[in-house]
Amino acid sequence: MFQRILVALDNSALRSTVFDQALSFAESTQAQLMLLHVLSAYDDSSPGLPVRSYHAYYPVLDSTAWESYQREWTVYEEAGLEKLRQEAARARERNIDTEFTQSAGEPTQVICDLARTWNADLIVIGSRGRRGLTELLLGSVSNYVTHHAPCSVLVVHGGQTVAADNSEEAVTTTA
Template sequence: MFKKILVAIDGSEMSHDVFKTAIDIAKADKANLVLLHVLSFEEQNSLSIPMPTGLEYFQAADSDMLKLYREQWQTYEQQSLNLLRSLADRSTVEGITTEFHQIAGGPGRKICEFALSEDIDLIVMGHRGISALNEFLLGSISNYVLHHAPCSVLMNK
C-alpha cells in the first residue's frame, strides 16, 4: 500500500515510538523509510540561550553570548544527525531501505514541503496531546501537518 514513508523525528521519547510504528508499517508494506528532522527554535530543549531580538541584537552581535549560541546550535545539529544515523542503521538492519535528512525551518511547513517534493505516501509522526486551548494559543506542528500534508498522516500518541 505505502511505498515511501516519512518519519518525523524530533528527538523526544515519543520519536522512538513513532519510529517503531513506522518500522512495522514499512516491513508489512515493503516500503522505504525517509527519516526527517527539522532543526527548529521551537523544539523543546534545543538551546538554553535565547537569541536576542530587536536593539539588543546589535549589542550581542560581537558578544560571547552569540558565540555560545552558535556553539550550542552546532551541537544541536550534530546530536540530531547522530540520532538520525543511529535510527537509519537500526532500520537498515531490519532490511528496510532508509535514508535520512535534516533541514532547518518551521517544522510543520517543512515536513509538508518535504513530503510533497519527495513524493511521500505516508507521514508518521507523534503529537504532544496538548489541550485545544493550548493548541489554539501555541499552535501545533501535528495539527498543521494533518491539515496541510499532501499525503496520508498517521499520528502516534
C-alpha cells in the first residue's frame, strides 16, 4: 500500500478538503506525509507577477514598485509557511509522520520533481475543474501531474474524488 504520500496544497477553497483526504489515507495506511506548497504567481493569494515601469522615464517609481512587490511576496511566503506548519501540527497530533516544504516555481514541475526525489507512492492534489477552452488557455496542474507523475495520483474534486495511476483511471464518489 502507500507509504509516502505527497500532498500538493494551493490556496484555493479546496485546500482543506485535499488535506483531509490525505490525512485519512495516511492514517489508514500508516504512511508518511510530505506537505508541499508551491509559490506561484498564479496562486489565488499571490501578489502576481511583478510589474516593472519603464526605468528610463520613472526610475524612482520603478524601484518603489519593485520594493513593494518584494514585501508582498515575503508576506505571501510567510503565510504559506504558517499554513504548512499548522497542517503539519494537525497531522502530527494524529501520529502521522509529517514533513513540509515550500518552493517557488512552476507547480507542475515542482510537484513531479519532488514526487520523484522524495520517492512518493501517491500524490494527493486538488482540481479546480477547468475544462475545455479554460483548461486549454490556463492549463490544469492536476491534469499535468496525473499524466507525468512517477507514481499514482489521487485528484480531489470538491464533492468527488478521481483516482488515477499512470495507466488507467477510476472514478469514485466520496460521501
